[in-house]
Amino acid sequence: CQWLCKHLWENDLLLLLCAHLLVALLVLAFPKCSVDLTGCELRCFYFQLTYQQKDQATITGDVCSFGWIIAKEPTSLEEELKEIRRNGSSQDLDGSASLTTGPSPSSSEFEMSDTFYFCRRGIESIVDDEVTKRFTAEELDSWNLLTRSNYNFNHISTRLTVLWGLGVVIRYGFLLPLRLTLAITGVSLLVVFTTMIGFLPNGRVKNFLSEKVHLMCYRICVRALTAIITYHHSENKPKNGGICVANHTSPIDIIILASDGCYAMVGQIHGGLMGLIQKSMVKACPHIWFERSEVKDRHLVAKRLSDHVKDKSKLPILIFPEGTCINNTSVMMFKKGSFEIGSTVYPVAIKYDPRFGDAFWNSSKFGMVNYLLRMMSSWAIVCSVWYLPPMSRQEGEDAVQFANRVKAAIARQGGLVDLLWDGGLKRGKVKDTFKEEQQKLYSKILVGTQEDRSRS
Amino acid sequence: MGSTNSTLLKIPNVEVLMQETGFSPAHIIRLHDRFKALDKEGRGHLCPHDFGAIKELAMNPIGDRIIGAFFSPGKETVDFHTFVKILAHFRPVDKDRPKEPNSPEPINSRSNKLKFAFQLYDQDKDGKISRDELLQVLRAMLGMQVTDEQLESIADRTIQEADLDRDDAISFEEFRKSLEKINIDHKMSIRFLR
Numbered sequence: 001c002q003w004l005c006k007h008l009w010e011n012d013l014l015l016l017l018c019a020h021l022l023v024a025l026l027v028l029a030f031p032k033c034s035v036d037l038t039g040c041e042l043r044c045f046y047f048q049l050t051y052q053q054k055d056q057a058t059i060t061g062d063v064c065s066f067g068w069i070i071a072k073e074p075t076s077l078e079e080e081l082k083e084i085r086r087n088g089s090s091q092d093l094d095g096s097a098s099l100t101t102g103p104s105p106s107s108s109e110f111e112m113s114d115t116f117y118f119c120r121r122g123i124e125s126i127v128d129d130e131v132t133k134r135f136t137a138e139e140l141d142s143w144n145l146l147t148r149s150n151y152n153f154n155h156i157s158t159r160l161t162v163l164w165g166l167g168v169v170i171r172y173g174f175l176l177p178l179r180l181t182l183a184i185t186g187v188s189l190l191v192v193f194t195t196m197i198g199f200l201p202n203g204r205v206k207n208f209l210s211e212k213v214h215l216m217c218y219r220i221c222v223r224a225l226t227a228i229i230t231y232h233h234s235e236n237k238p239k240n241g242g243i244c245v246a247n248h249t250s251p252i253d254i255i256i257l258a259s260d261g262c263y264a265m266v267g268q269i270h271g272g273l274m275g276l277i278q279k280s281m282v283k284a285c286p287h288i289w290f291e292r293s294e295v296k297d298r299h300l301v302a303k304r305l306s307d308h309v310k311d312k313s314k315l316p317i318l319i320f321p322e323g324t325c326i327n328n329t330s331v332m333m334f335k336k337g338s339f340e341i342g343s344t345v346y347p348v349a350i351k352y353d354p355r356f357g358d359a360f361w362n363s364s365k366f367g368m369v370n371y372l373l374r375m376m377s378s379w380a381i382v383c384s385v386w387y388l389p390p391m392s393r394q395e396g397e398d399a400v401q402f403a404n405r406v407k408a409a410i411a412r413q414g415g416l417v418d419l420l421w422d423g424g425l426k427r428g429k430v431k432d433t434f435k436e437e438q439q440k441l442y443s444k445i446l447v448g449t450q451e452d453r454s455r456s
Numbered sequence: 457m458g459s460t461n462s463t464l465l466k467i468p469n470v471e472v473l474m475q476e477t478g479f480s481p482a483h484i485i486r487l488h489d490r491f492k493a494l495d496k497e498g499r500g501h502l503c504p505h506d507f508g509a510i511k512e513l514a515m516n517p518i519g520d521r522i523i524g525a526f527f528s529p530g531k532e533t534v535d536f537h538t539f540v541k542i543l544a545h546f547r548p549v550d551k552d553r554p555k556e557p558n559s560p561e562p563i564n565s566r567s568n569k570l571k572f573a574f575q576l577y578d579q580d581k582d583g584k585i586s587r588d589e590l591l592q593v594l595r596a597m598l599g600m601q602v603t604d605e606q607l608e609s610i611a612d613r614t615i616q617e618a619d620l621d622r623d624d625a626i627s628f629e630e631f632r633k634s635l636e637k638i639n640i641d642h643k644m645s646i647r648f649l650r
Contacts, residue, residue: 110610112618112626113635115518115576115593116643122522123546124646125512127490132510421511434515439599442517446598446610 110446118438131421134330135362171377179224179376186220187273191280193217198283207313210284211262218259227381229256236387237261238316238346241309243338246348247410248320249328250361251368252375253350256383263318264288264308268295286314302337309343316346321403327360328352330417334407336399344390347406349414353382386413473537477544477563483648487543491536501533502526517597521576529581545572548645567632569644574631584625587611 193213200206222229237260238244244263246253257263266288269275278289288308294300308314321334328351339345352359357378361371375381388409393402404420411418464470464481467488474484492498494506507523508514516522526534526542547564561568577585577593590611598607618626618634626634 110594110614112577112614112631113573113638113643114597116573116638116640118516118518118597119522119573119576120546120644120646122513122516122519123543125510125516126494126507126522127487127543127646129510129512131512132493435517435519436599438515438517439597440601443598443601446602 114442130330130417130419134326134332134419134421135364171379175226176373176377179226182220182224183372183376186217186224187277189220190214190217191277194280194284198280207285213284214262214281215259218255221255222259225252225255225375225381226379227252227256227383229259230384231260232384232386233389234260234387236346236389238263238348238387238390239344240314240316241312242316242344242346242390243305243309243341244316244318244346244348245321245334245338245406245410246318246350247328247331247414247416248322248325249350249352250325250359250371250375252359252381253320254318256350256385257318257348260385262315264315266290266305266317266319268292288317298337302341305338306341306343309341321407325361325363327362328354328416330419331407331411331414332419333422334403336403339393339403339406340399342393344392345402345406346390347388347410349386349388349410349416351384351386351414351416353384355382357381359383384414388413467536469537473540477540478547478550479540479544479648484540487540488536491539501535502539503533517599518576518593521579521593521596524579525572525575542572545569546644546646547648549641564645566640569640570632570635571628573644574628577626577631584623584627585631586625587615590614590626 190213194210197206197209197213200209244257246257254265258265262285264285264287265281267278267290269278269289269291278287281287282289286308288304290301290304305317308317317338319338321338322332323335326332357375357380359375359381361368366374391402391406391409393399397405408418410416464485467473467484470484473479474481479487491502494510495502496506496509504523504527507526513519513522526538528538541563544563545568549564549566550562574585575581577589579589579592591607594607594610615624615626618630620630620633621627
């Protein structure tokens with residue numbers, strides 16, 4: 001036995017193999033609670049493994065350490081041009097006599113080398129840019145035995161392939177059917193119970209029951225995904241009459257947040273199963289669903305939201321201001337609509353651990369059903385939720401500044417990169433105004449000087 | 457490392473590429489991954505549309521010209537080799553490279569960097585930057601912020617200063633001479649990590 005233990009620690013592959021077997025046994029023996037255990041067990045083993053794997057390349061496979069290919073110079077257009085001028089000015093003094101030394105320090109005429117700045121910036125963005133990589137799944141440092149995370153699928157070793165095969169059998173053979181059953185149970189219970197509660201008269205009993213039912217069903221759904229969630233700072237949980245904002249990575253965010261508290265959801269009414277769920281939910285407690293035509297009308301949306309928050313007996317609204325799914329490495333521009341309403345904002349940061357299963361929904365690649373199946377056949381979904389202290393709009397702050405302040409707080413807490421880019425860029429083109437701003441900046445440097453010349 | 461070699465093997469003629477461009481294997485792998493990321497439909501080559509999808513490039517006043525530099529005249533696609541060769545222009549100059557008289561000039565030499573920049577101006581590739589071409593670049597960089605007269609005066613002054621043989625156009629030699637004092641290596645290089 002001692003020999004076995006010693007051998008196990010040294011040979012990590014063996015360890016992982018034992019982990020798989022253990023998990024398989026557990027799942028067979030305790031079908032009900034092992035769905036939870038699967039995730040925890042794996043987590044423990046995984047931590048041990050990753051610490052031991054630092055210098056060994058066997059299990060880690062293809063170490064594609066992605067981060068920055070290049071180090072970008074943080075200089076601005078003005079600084080660059082000034083430097084170019086300084087370098088070239090010694091030549092100018094010999095040549096032309098019209099070098100203006102006007103009041104502005106960046107006195108400059110057009111130089112042929114001005115294009116260098118734009119050219120370099122352009123090439124830098126071709127090699128590596130901030131935005132494109134936010135809309136694809138995050139790259140991992142070491143492989144987590146899921147094919148979908150293996151970007152350069154090479155045959156590393158037979159042993160690893162065998163392990164991977166075993167993993168496939170366990171995930172698709174045991175875990176997936178279990179989770180599907182739970183998911184179906186959860187959703188059906190939600191629909192049935194909320195419809196039943198809908199028959200009750202409005203009052204305290206109804207609200208109490210509705211809360212219990214919602215929480216129960218969402219918790220079943222959480223189990224169905226084997227989501228292991230750690231909630232931090234629950235004292236800051238959103239209260240009635242407030243708006244809860246969070247960063248958006250996938251539709252699962254809703255389930256994660258709603259299993260810990262009751263919220264009023266906001267969204268468009270869909271058809272089919274989704275629509276059925278929405279209709280039955282709204283019977284039990286007031287959610288805000290919009291018809292497709294109403295979504296475009298910003299005033300209508302704002303009015304309904306503010307009516308809802310004014311009524312203190314109604315639940316806090318849950319909104320994702322980014323408007324689209326981002327891959328959980330950064331937070332993109334928050335749309336100002338929800339920040340104009342003027343109620344207290346409760347920010348929430350959600351950060352997923354990508355090693356157990358990537359939760360990002362790349363909607364251009366996968367549909368909803370495909371996505372959910374992938375979620376249910378990952379190892380587990382491990383995430384942390386931080387409830388941040390409530391914020392309100394301060395004097396002299398407009399909605400956009402307020403939104404950016406909230407965004408910065410969420411990014412800081414979740415360890416995400418705070419970007420100013422609009423998530424809408426996923427599908428849309430860059431507006432011409434951005435290019436115009438660059439042009440304006442450059443022309444100010446040049447034309448400012450021209451005006452001095454014409455005056456003198 | 458075993459794993460990096462397997463990725464490299466997937467790229468055809470990678471040895472030649474590394475020798476010509478001077479990129480290390482790690483750089484080639486990363487550029488290959490970037491190439492694949494840009495090539496969303498997985499066709500193995502890029503078209504102007506793929507470059508246009510890069511938001512920061514779309515914001516760049518001379519973004520179109522930079523994209524154009526990747527495509528040789530008449531070609532509609534860019535394969536990985538050409539992609540890397542163009543990007544090799546922006547490698548910092550190798551200071552300690554021995555000067556072999558018979559070997560071809562490295563892609564990232566000062567002269568080749570200047571040629572790349574010259575190409576951004578000289579769109580019809582006749583070897584000279586005409587007044588019109590200069591005006592076009594100025595218009596691209598300044599947009600609607602300046603009037604035509606201001607543009608013309610800037611162009612006139614620039615040609616006056618740089619044009620030594622008085623043919624109302626700037627040749628590559630004149631271009632090079634006017635930029636003698638500029639630290640080309642710094643301005644036209646990107647710091648590739650590792």
